[in-house]
Amino acid sequence: MFIKNAHTNETLRVTFTITLCMLAGKLLQLDSPVYLALYPTIVMTKGKDYSWLGLFNTFLPTLLAASCALLVSEVFHDHPFIIWTISLIFFDWMRRRANTPAKLGAMLMPTFNWILIIVFSQHTVSDMPMRIHEILISMAVTTVVTKAMVYLFPQEKRGKPPAFKAQSVSYQHRFVSMGLIGTGVAFLMMVDLISATFCMVPVIAAATQFSRDKFREVVERRFITQVGGCALAVVFAFVMAGHQSTVGFYALGLGCLVFLLANWMATAQGPSRDIHADALLATMLPIQLYMGNTSLGLESTYLRAWELTVTLGILFILHQLTRSQGNYDRKHHRHS
16 A cells, blocks of 8 residues: 555565554463464465455365364364374365375365374363464454555556366375374374474475475475574574563564565575575474573574474485485386
């Protein structure tokens, strides 16, 4: 509305949306303020349609997935194997429907929110129905703030997005996705390591790729963005040290950090844009998760970086081992 430059508009739109939502998460005293970092960042980096209906359609699958996960975890609370089995069926159903890049991206939030509810219900005594309530509040706040910022800093009118030909989702694709995601969920359900739950985001992103090359590309890119995001969060924590409880100073520092990352994202093209978008999410999550009024959360941020490194290292090793076996089988077949 006020500025004509498309890149500047996008930068300011992303900056104000994420900053205001994250501040709302702190000021509303929510038990789980992380949703007000997760949802606005996903909407601003992955969203295409900012109409009321478009935002509703973006959030509805996530809300339904979280609600169904809550129902399953409450009904079968004393039978974790049943919860895990139903989760596998859900993951497979989601993967079977994701036959285009857009649908692959759309399955990330519902799948991850299902996992969050399942894992937290197993290892915490928190009021899980209240968590659904906070998810709904976070979605409402994100929607209102997003609409206000889109009005102030309009999105450049674009043509229709390119149509991608639907790809066949083979049994192998489904097995790899269900195997990797299911194994991760089983580990998190058995081991009380709640901090590692957010490591499932890169696991979901890698496990749902259509090719081995894409799998490796996602793992390598996520290593840079996820661990690099934790490093940026640590730097931000040091800058805020002693002043994180001062709302004005915190808002200014957070806004500057988001503006820097958003500007890089807005001026980038192709894969570089995706890298900056991933880095933005990876930086905002530990800040919202761990930085409180009385603590910087450095230890938790370091632990998150280590857990992500181990998780991505395991995925890369699995890729290398299966590639070596595939090469051996092909050579053996030629010689025979």
